[in-house]
Amino acid sequence: MADAHAVVVGAGIGGLSAALALHRHGWRVTVLERAAEPREVGAGLTLMANALRGLDALGLGPAVRRGGAEAPGGIRDRHGRWLSRVDGAEMIRQLGTTALGVHRTTLHRTLREALPASVLRTSAEVEHVESGPDHAEVRFRGPAGSQTLTADLVVGADGLRSRVRAQLWPRHPAPEYAGSTAWRAAIVFPDPVPAAISWGPGAEFGMVPLGDGQVYWYGAVNAPPGGHAPDELAALRERFGDWHAPIPALLAATPPGVVLRNDIHHLAVPLPSYVRGRVALLGDAAHAMTPNLGQGAGQAIEDAVVLGAVCAGGADGLPAALAAYDEQRRPRSQAIARAAFRAGRYGQQLRNPLAIAVRDSALRLTPGRAALRGMARYADWSPPAG
């Protein structure tokens, strides 16, 4: 292959996965990241079978599995009664793997270390992207001032507030507030904790073991956007302190200052394409979704693996390759984004007591296997052959 060059904008999980996928297919890759330090903010993640298979395709499945903990999952009410529980062995039988709880830092570091160090340029904020018929140009501001790179392919992996998306789809509506705010933290908690989410009226608390005596927890509630408490941890204890064990203990074990709070936004209006000329969008830049199915990073990894596969031939025939990328990725990722939003409405955001009673009874009556089949609709994905 002639020296095909890709510039990836953003070194999040999506951008690093894309860089690795392209690098493994022989591309020369430059990743431009505006942050001074390459790091991943935001505690833990659940990776479903699809994400793990994607990481297997990138050669990182074993390393990531070693750094995480099995997290098959289930749903409880705020008193701790199980409404639905996934059997780990059955999950392995149906999907070939259980879900995995992993610290974001572990996943990010594993991806970074798989790339040559020279690929990543930090303190490099992309200001402008333009696509021509044969190449694309990226202007960025780095430590040495403004610079322009020319590439065969530009990958916009710059997240929810993607500048690449805004420039190439200027009239597309911005992401919208989804109605909930979420707090999260990864903490040391030596007692065993099952992976589970718990629902109360308009609220959800999730806990995920990360291995090595660490637990990731998050709490989400319906709220107006832009809220902040002077002491977020105290606000959380107020809200979840009388929920079932070990929720109060998890909050008690959380040091002040490690709690992150984010309003949940999503790209409510799906994009008409993930590709414009020689620029492809990926991850949250393409399909920012609510976290209710635990699929945002998983979809970014899938995007990256497919992008690498369709671009395996190098820069020749790139328009057709990118059309194939759009065709393979857009319907699935947008369907999952819609499903995640619906799952939030039916789960965390539901407030009406009658609707909650009906939902909870329906869940209790659903056999575990059927619940797993529902989950498998999104998690049962395999990388393209070859």
Ligand SMILES: Cc1cc2nc3c(=O)[nH]c(=O)nc-3n(C[C@H](O)[C@H](O)[C@H](O)COP(=O)(O)OP(=O)(O)OC[C@H]3O[C@@H](n4cnc5c(N)ncnc54)[C@H](O)[C@@H]3O)c2cc1C
């Ligand atoms: C509360 C919560 C819980 C979640 N839980 C899960 C889960 O359990 N499982 C799961 O799969 N997903 C989960 N997600 C979703 C997941 O975090 C995201 O979908 C995923 O991290 C997106 O990765 P990304 O690389 O596309 O974007 P980002 O992680 O946003 O990365 C974008 C990168 O681009 C950089 N950047 C931005 N603009 C520029 C610029 N102009 N120039 C250069 N660099 C730039 C940023 O600094 C950043 O490093 C959750 C999300 C939330 C909010």
